[in-house]
Structure formats: structure tokens, C-alpha cells
Amino acid sequence: MMIRSVFLLVPVAMTFSAATLADCKSLAKTIQGAAQAGDLETISRQAEQIATEPTCPDSYRPKLSRMAAYAYLRTANKRMEAGASLQAQGDLLLKSLDFALTWQALAMLGDIEHEEKRYERSSLYYQQALSVINDPVATEAEPPQAVIATIHQKAAEARMLADRYVATPINHRSGVAEGLALSSVRSFTVKRVPLPVTYESGSTRFTPKGAEAAEDLATMLLKRTPSSISIIGHTDDRGTEAENQRLSQKRADALAEFLRTRGYKGKIITEGAGESQPAAISDPSIYNQEEIWQLNRRVELVWPENS
Numbered sequence: 137m138m139i140r141s142v143f144l145l146v147p148v149a150m151t152f153s154a155a156t157l158a159d160c161k162s163l164a165k166t167i168q169g170a171a172q173a174g175d176l177e178t179i180s181r182q183a184e185q186i187a188t189e190p191t192c193p194d195s196y197r198p199k200l201s202r203m204a205a206y207a208y209l210r211t212a213n214k215r216m217e218a219g220a221s222l223q224a225q226g227d228l229l230l231k232s233l234d235f236a237l238t239w240q241a242l243a244m245l246g247d248i249e250h251e252e253k254r255y256e257r258s259s260l261y262y263q264q265a266l267s268v269i270n271d272p273v274a275t276e277a278e279p280p281q282a283v284i285a286t287i288h289q290k291a292a293e294a295r296m297l298a299d300r301y302v303a304t305p306i307n308h309r310s311g312v313a314e315g316l317a318l319s320s321v322r323s324f325t326v327k328r329v330p331l332p333v334t335y336e337s338g339s340t341r342f343t344p345k346g347a348e349a350a351e352d353l354a355t356m357l358l359k360r361t362p363s364s365i366s367i368i369g370h371t372d373d374r375g376t377e378a379e380n381q382r383l384s385q386k387r388a389d390a391l392a393e394f395l396r397t398r399g400y401k402g403k404i405i406t407e408g409a410g411e412s413q414p415a416a417i418s419d420p421s422i423y424n425q426e427e428i429w430q431l432n433r434r435v436e437l438v439w440p441e442n443s
Contacts, residue, residue: 160192167200171207174214176231179204183235198273201236208232209240223248239265239275243287250290251422255298262291263305263315270314270321284324289418291316296332296431297423301348304356313356319439328368330415330434333391338383340390350391353437354398364403366438367391372429373411381410391435405440 163185170178186192186200209232212225226248229241246261265287268274278284295302295316304317319326331353334346342350357365369384369391385408392404415431417423423431 160189160196163189163192164196164200164203167203167207171203171210174207174211176207176211176228179207179235180231186235198236202238205232205236205238205241208235209238212244223251237264237268237274239268239279239287242268246287246290246294250294253297255294256300256302259291259294259298259302259316260305262287262294263302266291266316266318266321267305267307267314270318272322278322281324284321286418288316288321288324288326288329289416292330293415293418293431296330296434297427298332299345301332301345301352303348303352312359317356326439328436328438330431330436333387333435334433335387335390340383340386342394350394351398353391354395354400357395357400357402358398362402362439364405364440366405366407366440368407368409368413368436368438370409370413370415370432370434370436371411372432373414374429375411377410377412381408381412384408384410388435 163182167179167182167186170176170182183204186197186204192200208228212228212232215225215228216222222244226245229245229248232238232241242261242265246258246265249255249258249261266284269279269284269287272278304313304315306312307314316329331349332345333349333353334343335341336343367388369386369388371380371384373380375383385406388406388408392406395404411432415428415434417428417431420428
């Protein structure tokens with residue numbers, strides 16, 4: 137049976153020989169036909185030609201690449217519709233990224249890593265997805281705001297739960313921090329974002345992860361120079377309500393003082409919310425109690441212009 141399958145592929149290879157791909161038009165026709173048919177092998181064989189075909193304008197190559205990438209995505213979706221798991225689609229999703237970065241593949245890979253509790257990698261994938269969505273060239277059709285909001289929330293949760301600090305991705309063209317550093321993603325407005333500025337137990341001293349997060353925040357603020365920000369401290373529900381309120385205020389104040397020592401000149405409004413505002417968690421059922429406490433122990437950055 138395996139020999140017959142290989143044999144049946146031979147006419148396809150002959151049909152789309154190099155001689156028939158003499159120009160960009162025929163290359164596009166080949167990729168489009170293979171994409172519609174789910175013929176990933178043919179698409180894979182054309183990968184190098186997408187980058188090298190001399191008759192293709194440079195402006196058109198990304199479209200061919202996205203066409204190829206979406207073929208892998210469609211195949212993954214069809215397999216899941218037939219009952220396959222998302223986890224089983226990892227190789228297809230990674231292969232699609234070899235052609236073009238799509239927010240769908242990045243978000244799905246984020247879901248795979250999140251379910252396996254590999255939070256650092258999960259946050260990176262989700263943040264990349266946000267950056268790709270925010271690029272109108274890479275993502276012409278903006279996804280619904282509810283979808284963007286869900287990806288943003290998952291990215292923030294994964295960053296909070298990661299063992300190490302997950303830095304925000306940097307746009308290599310503009311040098312601007314993206315991902316969770318964005319105050320808006322297309323038409324979706326980010327009103328507040330939880331920061332993994334973590335502290336030693338019962339203290340206002342940063343943990344190593346918290347110190348990295350605070351430094352990254354300071355760097356971002358010095359580049360963007362907003363006139364003012366708000367910082368809200370939160371705790372989990374262990375301890376007394378009064379103690380938690382005092383501790384959350386002290387932690388917010390400690391972060392504000394740190395930002396001032398790093399040179400931020402804008403107005404900083406601090407607030408301690410204690411345990412009164414538990415985190416709105418995307419899906420509490422996937423987290424254990426310690427992870428929920430960790431998500432509740434947070435400092436939130438509020439963009440005043442978006443509040």
C-alpha cells in the first residue's frame with residue numbers, strides 16, 4: 137500500500153515540473169491549486185522558488201508565502217474537525233511558520249504550549265500573534281476584538297506563570313516593544329495589563345523575575361514617555377484583608393519609586409487593591425490553586441488615556 141501511495145504522487149511531481157514554472161504567474165497558479173487541494177508536498181517543493189523566482193515582484197512574494205502558510209493551517213483545521221487533537225497539529229503549524237508568520241498558527245501553538253504548562257514558550261507565541269495582528273501588512277483582515285482580547289489575556293497569564301521573566305518582543309524595523317507592551321492592538325484597546333513584577337513573600341523587595349520585569353517596564357516608559365500612568369497592586373486572598381491592602385499599596389509604591397530612580401518623569405498614580413479584585417482568568421479550570429494565587433498576586437499597569 138505504501139509503494140502505491142508513492143507511485144500515485146509521481147504524476148503530480150511531473151505535472152508541476154520546473155519547466156511549467158517559468159514565471160511568477162504559473163508559480164502562483166501552482167501554489168493556489170495545491171493550497172485548495174491540500175497538497176502540502178507540492179507546496180513544500182515550491183518553497184525555494186517563492187523566494188527566488190526572478191519574475192516575481194518582491195511585493196508579491198509575501199502573498200505567495202501566506203498562501204502557502206494558510207494551506208498548512210487549513211489542513212490542521214480539517215484534521216481537528218475530523219477528531220484529531222490540537223496537540224497533534226504542532227508539526228503542521230510550525231511548518232506553516234516556515235512560509236509566513238500568521239497570527240492563527242502562533243495562537244494555536246500558544247494554546248499547545250499553554251495546555252502543557254510551558255508558560256514561557258506559550259507567552260512568546262501569544263505575544264508574537266499580537267504583534268502580527270497589529271501589522272496590517274501581515275494581517276490584512278483584522279480578527280474580531282473578542283479574539284484579540286482572548287489572545288492578549290492568555291499571553292498575560294502565561295507571562296505571569298512563567299518561571300522566568302518573558303520579555304516583550306521588539307519590532308526589528310522600528311525598535312518598538314510589541315506584544316504585551318502594546319497599548320492597543322489594531323482597534324482593540326488595552327486598558328490595563330498585569331505585570332509579572334513579583335516580590336519576595338510579605339515584602340516589597342523584587343524577586344529576580346520581578347526585577348527584570350521592572351527594568352523592562354522602565355525601559356518601555358522611557359522610550360514612550362507617557363505623561364502619566366497608574367499602578368495598582370493586588371494580592372491573593374491569604375492573610376487578612378487589611379494586611380493585604382497595606383502590602384499591595386506598599387508594593388505599588390515601591391515599583392513607582394523604582395521607575396522614578398530609572399528616570400521616568402511622568403506622573404505615577406498608585407493604588408493598593410489588596411485581595412478585593414481577583415484576576416479575571418480566561419479559564420480557571422486549567423489552573424491549580426497555586427497558579428490562581430499567582431495570577432492574583434500582580435501589579436497592573438493602567439494606560440490613563442485608555443481607561
